[in-house]
Amino acid sequence: MTTATATSTRIYNFSAGPAVLPEPVLKQAQEDIWNIQNSGVGVMEHSHRGKVFDAVMQETEANCRKLGNISDDYAVLFLQGGATMQFAMIPMNYSGQGRTVDFLHTGTWTKKAIGEAKLFGNTHLAFDGTDCQFDHVPASGEINYSDNPAYVHYCSNNTIAGTEYSSVPDAPAPLVVDTSSHMFSRPIDVDKHALIFAGAQKNLGPAGCTLVIIRKDFIEQANPDMPMMLNYKKQMEKGSMLNTPPTFPIYIIGEVFKWLLDLGGLDAVHKLNQEKAKFIYDAIDNIPFYSAVAQVESRSLMNITFRTPNEDLDKKFIAEALDQGFSGLKGHRSVGGLRASVYNAFPKAGCEALAAFMADFATKNG
Amino acid sequence: MTTATATSTRIYNFSAGPAVLPEPVLKQAQEDIWNIQNSGVGVMEHSHRGKVFDAVMQETEANCRKLGNISDDYAVLFLQGGATMQFAMIPMNYSGQGRTVDFLHTGTWTKKAIGEAKLFGNTHLAFDGTDCQFDHVPASGEINYSDNPAYVHYCSNNTIAGTEYSSVPDAPAPLVVDTSSHMFSRPIDVDKHALIFAGAQKNLGPAGCTLVIIRKDFIEQANPDMPMMLNYKKQMEKGSMLNTPPTFPIYIIGEVFKWLLDLGGLDAVHKLNQEKAKFIYDAIDNIPFYSAVAQVESRSLMNITFRTPNEDLDKKFIAEALDQGFSGLKGHRSVGGLRASVYNAFPKAGCEALAAFMADFATKNG
Numbered sequence: 001m002t003t004a005t006a007t008s009t010r011i012y013n014f015s016a017g018p019a020v021l022p023e024p025v026l027k028q029a030q031e032d033i034w035n036i037q038n039s040g041v042g043v044m045e046h047s048h049r050g051k052v053f054d055a056v057m058q059e060t061e062a063n064c065r066k067l068g069n070i071s072d073d074y075a076v077l078f079l080q081g082g083a084t085m086q087f088a089m090i091p092m093n094y095s096g097q098g099r100t101v102d103f104l105h106t107g108t109w110t111k112k113a114i115g116e117a118k119l120f121g122n123t124h125l126a127f128d129g130t131d132c133q134f135d136h137v138p139a140s141g142e143i144n145y146s147d148n149p150a151y152v153h154y155c156s157n158n159t160i161a162g163t164e165y166s167s168v169p170d171a172p173a174p175l176v177v178d179t180s181s182h183m184f185s186r187p188i189d190v191d192k193h194a195l196i197f198a199g200a201q202k203n204l205g206p207a208g209c210t211l212v213i214i215r216k217d218f219i220e221q222a223n224p225d226m227p228m229m230l231n232y233k234k235q236m237e238k239g240s241m242l243n244t245p246p247t248f249p250i251y252i253i254g255e256v257f258k259w260l261l262d263l264g265g266l267d268a269v270h271k272l273n274q275e276k277a278k279f280i281y282d283a284i285d286n287i288p289f290y291s292a293v294a295q296v297e298s299r300s301l302m303n304i305t306f307r308t309p310n311e312d313l314d315k316k317f318i319a320e321a322l323d324q325g326f327s328g329l330k331g332h333r334s335v336g337g338l339r340a341s342v343y344n345a346f347p348k349a350g351c352e353a354l355a356a357f358m359a360d361f362a363t364k365n366g
Numbered sequence: 367m368t369t370a371t372a373t374s375t376r377i378y379n380f381s382a383g384p385a386v387l388p389e390p391v392l393k394q395a396q397e398d399i400w401n402i403q404n405s406g407v408g409v410m411e412h413s414h415r416g417k418v419f420d421a422v423m424q425e426t427e428a429n430c431r432k433l434g435n436i437s438d439d440y441a442v443l444f445l446q447g448g449a450t451m452q453f454a455m456i457p458m459n460y461s462g463q464g465r466t467v468d469f470l471h472t473g474t475w476t477k478k479a480i481g482e483a484k485l486f487g488n489t490h491l492a493f494d495g496t497d498c499q500f501d502h503v504p505a506s507g508e509i510n511y512s513d514n515p516a517y518v519h520y521c522s523n524n525t526i527a528g529t530e531y532s533s534v535p536d537a538p539a540p541l542v543v544d545t546s547s548h549m550f551s552r553p554i555d556v557d558k559h560a561l562i563f564a565g566a567q568k569n570l571g572p573a574g575c576t577l578v579i580i581r582k583d584f585i586e587q588a589n590p591d592m593p594m595m596l597n598y599k600k601q602m603e604k605g606s607m608l609n610t611p612p613t614f615p616i617y618i619i620g621e622v623f624k625w626l627l628d629l630g631g632l633d634a635v636h637k638l639n640q641e642k643a644k645f646i647y648d649a650i651d652n653i654p655f656y657s658a659v660a661q662v663e664s665r666s667l668m669n670i671t672f673r674t675p676n677e678d679l680d681k682k683f684i685a686e687a688l689d690q691g692f693s694g695l696k697g698h699r700s701v702g703g704l705r706a707s708v709y710n711a712f713p714k715a716g717c718e719a720l721a722a723f724m725a726d727f728a729t730k731n732g
Contacts, residue, residue, distance in 0.1 A: 011406035015413045018613055026408055030396045040377030042392055044572040047381045080446040081595050084609035088593030116593050201610050206410040208574040208612030227454030227482050229447050243450035244567050246574030247384055
């Protein structure tokens with residue numbers, strides 16, 4: 001399709017989420033929302049029980065398994081309610097009966113998860129990053145688990161602080177991970193986890209769908225008396241179609257998975273993400289005007305947090321950057337400063353351009 | 367936008383849901399997923415906390431209130447999980463403590479709601495349509511409420527049976543209604559209800575968003591110990607932005623609301639829906655070859671259920687109709703026969719064309 005629209009100018013969108021999507025996916029969606037696969041019906045208008053959407057669903061799950069090297073020991077589910085629903089759904093299913101849930105507390109998202117888990121049972125902070133302002137994720141020596149926790153919860157990339165685990169923490173219990181903000185940005189060691197979840201709106205697609213990868217033997221341990229939508233087993237048995245699933249978000253996620261496979265899969269996108277982030281981290285490290293928020297060994301490839309010498313200059317930076325076509329660079333209100341979110345779909349040229357802008361801004365204001 | 371895509375042939379889509387959307391909305395969405403309001407960013411890629419989406423959210427709620435004449439006594443929420451999540455969320459919030467929930471049982475959707483409510487407390491069938499195969503909704507003389515129910519639940523349009531209430535039932539307790547399959551297809555008497563909910567994927571937009579209209583004093587009676595996503599009060603306080611809401615489905619719903627207002631609002635669309643349904647009901651009534659499934663006084667304007675003389679002819683009808691560009695006419699597996707779903711966005715010309723096809727098919731096969 002050649003349209004005026006598809007050639008209109010787009011800016012560099014550093015939003016932390018919902019976030020930039022691959023342009024080939026958007027162009028395909030422009031076609032498909034009018035008439036997908038020459039069916040005479042748009043993708044949003046197809047019955048979820050019909051052949052066209054069924055094929056979308058099956059291909060999306062198959063490509064998810066291919067990308068993540070996910071075995072048949074795991075169910076792949078497409079649910080609703082975001083990571084926040086998982087914060088409650090997991091303890092509702094696995095906590096209670098006097099069991100304790102262990103958390104590695106690394107910021108806003110684990111704080112929310114801890115709050116929800118407290119509604120259903122005991123919690124223990126096996127690591128608490130509060131005192132260090134969440135500037136790093138725990139080294140193994142910093143973790144102290146409770147006796148026999150029901151499960152261990154961690155957040156593998158912290159959007160707000162800009163920290164990311166470089167390896168999977170050892171745990172004495174089923175390991176649950178919130179990967180919302182870096183899912184499929186690098187290879188993932190699925191087999192070390194009992195449950196992996198990710199809200200789609202950072203790296204996978206639009207808001208409104210949550211990818212859940214859950215080991216089938218862990219599903220068997222879940223509370224059987226859950227309502228349908230909060231019942232992992234029923235969701236698995238019905239292939240995430242217990243009710244009408246969010247068909248358009250799932251379709252977009254499927255297109256993103258195809259785009260990732262075309263790029264060469266997770267090793268290839270990881271290499272690209274390292275190259276992209278390096279432009280910006282090099283600017284932070286090489287220009288004394290800037291300082292990093294996260295400790296070096298915990299730096300996220302997805303959410304790069306930094307500061308100018310003061311808040312006034314942060315504001316000036318954000319305003320001048322926006323004038324030059326860089327949006328979404330304001331840090332989260334709880335941290336302040338600046339944040340560049342450079343998810344899979346964010347273009348390498350945009351990282352290079354931001355680094356050049358950073359150098360220029362420092363020269364003029366340093 | 368003039369594109370090859372936007373002029374490619376679309377067929378008449380009688381799907382029961384997800385279902386046909388207004389073509390002007392689809393064309394606008396083709397533009398906006400690339401670059402909305404000349405922001406340089408597509409609608410799916412905007413932060414839900416940013417100015418562009420905030421304006422979408424506010425306009426969508428305002429137009430919802432305008433369409434439904436909804437006062438400030440009610441909160442308007444855009445949630446996730448479909449009607450099925452509401453089937454559990456409502457009793458989790460309002461049942462328990464020995465209270466009984468009364469149901470007017472009119473088919474598959476109330477059956478599912480009753481099953482979920484049983485997880486949390488007692489239920490009573492104030493009407494049970496099982497023996498009459500759900501061929502009508504109850505007259506007031508057929509309803510027997512329990513003493514002091516926590517609330518009364520009914521489903522105002524039954525997609526599968528093809529029945530619809532012509533007026534709001536009297537109830538001795540807060541009245542909860544599932545309007546998923548005919549929301550905003552006609553004027554709605556909001557003030558008679560404590561809670562109105564509707565999965566979007568029939569009349570409002572794509573799958574993945576649930577409209578909830580709830581009286582604020584009813585919210586105050588809810589269980590305060592609910593997880594965030596299942597807590598009506600917290601959802602209200604955060605304007606449905608407790609977490610990232612399903613931004614694209616909400617955007618489409620907003621465009622559908624604008625389209626409905628342009629049509630003249632609910633009185634105008636109701637008149638149009640009556641004219642549309644009449645073509646098909648007249649064919650059923652005037653051609654002895656066809657028989658109706660629902661009783662005349664309970665007929666739905668949205669889901670028209672009927673049969674040919676036998677199952678083989680039903681199958682032949684479906685196949686020949688599809689060849690002529692009418693899709694989605696197979697009745698639900700639990701009822702069989704044929705079903706034409708003609709939601710707000712379904713074109714009048716399609717109803718007239720189906721009636722002509724029905725006459726022709728009857729002549730050839732009668």
